[in-house]
Amino acid sequence: MSTPTPHITASPGDIAKTVLMPGDPLRAKFIAENFLDNPVCFNEVRNMLGYTGTYKGKRVSVMGHGMGMPSMGIYSYELFNFYDVDNIIRIGSSGAIQPDVKMRDIIIGMGACTDSNYAKSFNLPGTFAPIASYELLSKAVEAAKELGLPVRVGNIMSGDVFYCDNAKEHDEGWLKMGVLASEMEAAALYMNAARAGKHALCMVTISDKPGEKPTTAAEREQTFTGMMQIALALA
Template structure:
């Protein structure tokens, strides 16, 4: 859809189109890396608050990419505006996560089929019970097919979307791990709930950047530029 004349307090495209499929890294510099290295005919559509956004083509298909920042509140704002103001239909978060399983290692790729959370984001929907937060099966199925074709092994399962990065409870992650949670990140739950309410598709693709129990981690530069396999999978999901 055309974004001409549309803007929000956080996204100002100045008439540049935002594609119906968008990749959403947390780091805006990862968005720039994707635009510079994977897309053709690139035009920048956002720089408000330093949250860089670009639209271009990948294998002839239009696609956008934009940073979302860190945490529930940030991705909650950006995904809501992209869906409800700019008409985005497919939102693919490509982020980093901390492993909490012994057999899930640095650089492994995870598809978040479900999103457990300690956030209270769902309270706004006034639901008469607990909501099961899940990915779009349509996007999940497509992404798994792409990964298989590329020969990229992936883990599919439940992840934790936490509002807390520095947790005062040192036992929290151990308890999530015992429930089979693969890894921890901070955005999938809000993204999935916003998409579900609006009837659009969302998927969270993660690369393991650190291991919480083994105290292993990648560098900031690696997180920005080296997680290319998940980028390649996500780019193939353009309509």
């Protein structure tokens, strides 16, 4: 397939080698307007906003990826395979699973468990374990230390369902396996990166926890700046 693609109107060269990807396109707009120098919008298709600018002299792009693995699967595939992007860093929101994970904690997903059938599209002879790029993960941990931002590194869970009739039982199983938090995109991102021979990392901020008041849409858009700063340091 040539560019532009059905979902991204950018021309070759419009997108940097490293792309930060929040689920919410308005969070992409917030990052571009508040952290990047001279940001230029390269995509508005379906309001999935994408921008390229510079951060501390380094060229970087930021673009929304929407909700769920099918959406992340489309955008990350096109970026890796048609726009020659080398690194995608998801910066998303997440729900706490472990009781000691607190609201607004920053979690770096070393691995991504999943209940999705996304891996079946690759016709593998077994069960694939989606994992982050060690290069990006180690750099993120070091960047967090330099910024004085505490992070936790571990397993996360990428689910296909947001509203679940047996949510408590569902989470208890992952809790027993030490999974830190739940989200909906990392596994697809890690699988697409593996197939393309590229690098990917998922970093999330805890926005919801059972029994506590969840963050608002505006808070998720504009206040998860610690995670944004760590991700920008990887560009």
